[in-house]
Amino acid sequence: MIELKDISFIKDNKVILDNINLKLEKEKFYCLTGPNGSGKSTLAKIIMGIISPTSGKIYFNGEDITGASITDRANMGIGFAFQQPVRFKGITVFELLKFATKKDMSKADACEYLAKVGLCAREYVDREINNTLSGGELKRIEIATIIARSPSLAIFDEPEAGIDLWSFQNLNKVFKELEDSYKGVILVISHQEKILEIADEVILLEQGKITKRGKSEDMLNVMFCNNCCKGGSASE
């Protein structure tokens, strides 16, 4: 499905990612975790094409996409939910969802996607994505754009960041449902035990290197019992 070969990223003489080799397979839910500054977001952005790696190759369904643009990768089937969703003055939730699906979607369809992320659809569908929306609302809309797009590889960069505990409970449900039904690959960057529990596999990134990888239950025991995570020096 997607394969990262010898991916490194160096910025201002700091090694952020150090020779990453990673293969993700179809219909699996992966959770990428690790301390702040370990390079998780950088790795996700490299997959989406937002950041170019210093060295290494990325293959998607066997095709080398290392030099492909964000737009090309999106159209090949990679989706990315940003950690800090951006606001747009003048663009409505409905329009953003239409961009995401690239088809003549009805408002009823849009409402369905919003309902999936726990938003009362009628209240939101015609709202502008401006600063009248709270961080939690924006985050859910961001996730709805990915669900609407249904990419074969869906990346979520810290979906829990910036939302309250109440919203987080709902978010958990969303990911649980995705895990049950999603046909593509899901890669979630998260620190939350609840999300780690849902994952088929947990990948631990420390100081720019994958240090452990395994089944969710095994990894949770290792990580939380041994308090093994070491902080990274790089900034994400």
Add this chain to the structure above:
Amino acid sequence: MNNVDTHLLTEITGNDYLDADALNIRKNGESIKRVTNPYIDIKPKKDQSGIEVYVKENTKFGIIHIPVIITESGLKDVVYNDFYIGDNANVIIMAGCGIHNDLHKNSEHDGIHRFFLGNNAKVKYVEKHYGEGSGNGKKILNPTTEIYMNSGSHMTMNTTQIKGVDDTIRITKAELGADTTLVINEHILTNNANCAKTDFTIELNGEGSSTHITSRSVACDNSVQEFKSNIIGNAKCYAHVECDAILKDQGKVIAIPEINAQNIDANLIHEAAIGKIAGEQLLKLMSLGLSEKESEEAIIKGFLRG
């Protein structure tokens, strides 16, 4: 009317003028068509070029179209239009000017519009400016709007100028009485070497008066824009001015805000933000499969509409 005339009318009114309750079409400085009804009367001005529009009190709802088209290169058309809106009347007034200039002389339209709103009258005023033509003669539009609002009245003014107008100086002055509300939404996109200046002076004189001004503009190529606003709070009042501008290419924007509180209970707010399209916005839309150009167009389209 020839094809160019109907095309210009379509650009500025979207053919809605055909369904107007009252209508006045002005072409190259002359009225060429006028429709009135028992509630809305349109008369030519006696001492100046222009019209006087009278809306009877308690008129429940009416749509008035007063489009202007200029197809004669080198014409400078100055028009004075006055609108007298009776107490409790509720109307929509659609104005606009389309210039087609294929030659090298400048074509100019200066429209001076004055609105007198009776008690509790409600007006929505929509104005659209459009310029086209292959000549190098400039297309110049200088609208002046004066608004006098009696107690309880409400006015919304939407103005749009998208491309094609070389020079514009837009002056808006308003005096607000008690419990009045004035909402102004301005959308401007300039390109090439266009120059657009807007200048608002709003006096909030009556207790409970309020105004909301939103200006959204995009300056492309080598165009220059200037936004100036002066809000004077002389009573217990509320004002919110929001000026947002997107810069593209070598575009330049100057925003000069002035808020002047003359009363302890005046609450005046001015927000201004000028900058390029945020990189994150482009990244988000590109990550949904739009190209960089499509993303930019979608962002600008939404921004100017909102």
